[in-house]
Amino acid sequence: MKTPSFARLLAPVSLAVALMAATPAHAQQKLQIAGNFAVEHPSSVAVEQVFKKEVARLSNNQLVVDVFPAMQLGGAKENVDAVRSGTLAITWVGAAFLSRIAPELEAVSLPFIFANRDAAFRVIDGPVGDAIDKKLQDKGFIALGWMELGMRHITNSRAPVQNIADLKGMKLRLQPNETHLATFRALGANPVAMDAKEVYSALEQHVVDAQENPYTVISASRYGEVQKHLSNSGHFFDFIAVVASKKAFEQLKPEQQKLIREAMTTTIAHQRKLAITTEASALAGLKGKMTYTEVSPAVKEEMRKVAMAAVLDGVKKRAGAELVDQVLAEVAKR
Structure with missing residues (x-):
């Protein structure tokens, strides 16, 4: 790129x-x-x-x-x-x-x-x-x-991500959002904030092992050319x-x-x-180029519990407890 x-x-x-x-x-x-x-x-x-x-x-x-x-x-x-x-x-x-x-x-x-x-x-x-x-x-x-x-998913050059243990030590590019970074620290990865313009070359040169994005971005940015594995982690909606x-x-x-x-x-x-x-x-196209792995609902729930326990208090301090509680209350209405 x-x-x-x-x-x-x-x-x-x-x-x-x-x-x-x-x-x-x-x-x-x-x-x-x-x-x-x-x-x-x-x-x-x-x-x-x-x-x-x-x-x-x-x-x-x-x-x-x-x-x-x-x-x-x-x-x-x-x-x-x-x-x-x-x-x-x-x-x-x-x-x-x-x-x-x-x-x-x-x-x-x-x-x-x-x-x-x-x-x-x-x-x-x-x-x-x-x-x-x-x-x-x-x-x-x-x-x-x-x-x-859209919903964000993990790609990487190491191995399929099926559980939390697979993230351990993974050098993962993320957007510059403290909640995103703290989430993956809690899950055992080594997150790195990086602007979008640097991602393709960082993946190609193995400066980082992985990145996470919606399927449309993964496809349009051609990350499948420099990443082998795709997992439907759906960890954030963006x-x-x-x-x-x-x-x-x-x-x-x-x-x-x-x-x-x-x-x-x-x-x-x-x-x-x-x-x-x-x-x-985009997903259909990516499945033809990458190894696609389903992350089970049970594993996603485990990830959610670990991550929320680690990040919630910090988010309340930075964003305001009242606003965070309002978001959680709106989500609970579903």
Whole structure:
């Protein structure tokens, strides 16, 4: 996998500048949105095929969206930092990359708490999501909604993972989320936080033994080329946060802000449906390339108990006990 050229970061006109510049009444304004997901990932497809067109339609072509997927404007951390500083307008990014700025996101990162996507979206689309959105705004972001990243599973180059013992000493790449890292420390692995742009080469060069991601990311990122084993651990359900720069967004006219929100709502609804179908096809493709191992429900329950015992108190301290308890109460309603 090729590492993206960071020369793309030196775009001639930044998004925020383009949005804030005074322009004639009928002049077009540029809107740049960047992400680290591969072009064929359902989130990138939805942004390109739906968001871009909806913004053009709703603005009568007065707002023009330039889409930069696949780390064309840097990795996840660079995109988040650029949005926070106001030099990039919008990014779609794995929620974990916002958790160190807004630790409240760890409340929805607990291991094995979401049985399925419906349970996860019931929580993030309700009062819990509203509370997280407010925290993000305090940190310089405008939350535009939550796409599906999906249930995360382990791939590795050592051996099939069927139980906790198989994780012992495994050098496992994770996102920079303290709950994720603490979970796998508790399970006996050796977790390493790493940006998405570094993962393929780290696996190829055996800097790390393993990584974990949803099937769609494993497939689109071609990790099956450098990993032999896939296990359906389903240890976290993950979200993609779509966030705008508060600095740039507040310079827009109210009607422009409204149409961007409306366009992204349509985009997210499309992406969530697309994620369901692409997950199934991604798994089918991976089974043809990798050794696939089912992790039994009993083993997953054992993993959940070990992990939750280790991480729950820490998450409550970082994210707030009230919010964590609210998440657990919502999950219990299923």
